[in-house]
Amino acid sequence: MATTAIITGASSGIGMSFVKALLKESTCPDKIWIVARRLDRLEELAKLSDKLIPVKADLLKEEGIDTIKNKLNEEHPEVVLLVNCAGMGKKGDIADRPSKDISDAITLNCTALSVLTREVIPFMPEDSRIINVGSSAAYLPQPHFTVYAASKSYVVSFSRALARELRKKRIYVTVVCPGPVETEFNKLATDGASAEFTGFRKFVAADADKLAAASLKAARHKRVMFVYGLPNKALHVAAKLMPVGLYLKLFYR
Ligand SMILES: NC(=O)c1ccc[n+]([C@@H]2O[C@H](COP(=O)([O-])OP(=O)(O)OC[C@H]3O[C@@H](n4cnc5c(N)ncnc54)[C@H](OP(=O)(O)O)[C@@H]3O)[C@@H](O)[C@H]2O)c1
Structure with a gap:
């Protein structure tokens, strides 16, 4: 049976980098469903390899999830990798x-990720992988980016618990937590006001291709939590040590 990977958010940024990194791996599945709303972008990307199958789906809508659900039920693929x-x-x-804006962020980052995962699990054989993209924003509450940070805390909590649940099925879950990464993300987050990161984020911003390749490796090594990059690792440790109230007082006067 043909092995399949499903990668959402494949039309740009980190998702597109996951597609390119996976194509370079010797263990690349036979097919990769590349999922997003912008079909033109997916079709352009699909020119890279005949393994790539564009799937247009708006994951904010039930029909979007149903598109993938129906394709799974029609084709019965062996899904060896899901990248949310x-x-x-x-x-x-x-x-x-x-x-x-509030409901969209929660629906896409939390609901769609969880529901899609649930729909894909029955098609995953032993030794398959799930990669959920979280964020360093998950570590602490973030005033002025409140919903996003809270939604990524959900992704981390969901993934860690799921990793435990799926151990007996030998399906391995990795939650990837990058700090800032150069993609279209910041432009969309600021309604087009700022395409680039400002302040310290500008200096620590990661390369999406390197992040994706390192994340695939971490998933291969069955890492449950993958914090990418040195500054981000330091932040992760600091977030564990500092009381949340003190952090909020110090950084958000
Ligand atoms: N960039 C960063 O600094 C950073 C840091 C930490 C974590 N992350 C996380 O990394 C992930 C990827 O972000 P990115 O930086 O690569 O940003 P991006 O370039 O804006 O990519 C976002 C992707 O999500 C897709 N998407 C958005 N809304 C969708 C919808 N309703 N239905 C289906 N697909 C949808 C977009 O495709 P369409 O618009 O074509 O649908 C696009 O492919 C996100 O989960 C983000 O939270 C990013």
Whole structure:
């Protein structure tokens, strides 16, 4: 039976880098379903290899999840890798953002990721992998990026618990937590105001291709939590040591 990978968020940034990194691996599955809303981008990417199958799906909508669910039920693929990379977040104070921004971030980052995972698991054989893309934003609450940070805390908690649940099925879950990465993410998060990161983030921003390759390796090694990059690792340790109240007082006066 043909082995298959499913990668969401494949039309840009980290998701697209996952596709390219996977194609380079000797263990690359026979097919890779590349999932996003922008079909033109997916079709352009699919020119790289005949393994790539564009799947247009808006994961904010039930029909989007159903597109993948139906394809699974029709084709019965052996899914050896699922990468849940689609995600978004909007910066700004909660009171200044439309409610839709709040519900969209929670729906895409938490609900769609969890529901899609649940739908794919029955098609996963032993020794398959799930990679969920979290964020360093998961470590601590973030005023002015409140919903996004909380949604990524969900992704980490969900993934760690799922990793335990799936151990007996020998399906391995890795949650990847990158710090800032140069993609379209920041432009969308700031409604186009700033394509680039500012402040210290500018200096620590990671390369999406390197991150994706390292994440695939971490998943191969069955790492449950993969914190990418030295500055990010330091932040992860600091976040564990510092009381949350003190951190909020110090950094958000
Ligand atoms: N960039 C960073 O600094 C950073 C840091 C830590 C974690 N992350 C996480 O990394 C992941 C990828 O982000 P990125 O940086 O690569 O950003 P990006 O370039 O904006 O990519 C986001 C991807 O998600 C897809 N997507 C968005 N809304 C969707 C929807 N409703 N249905 C289906 N697909 C949807 C987009 O495709 P379409 O628009 O074509 O649908 C795109 O492929 C996200 O989960 C993000 O939270 C990013």
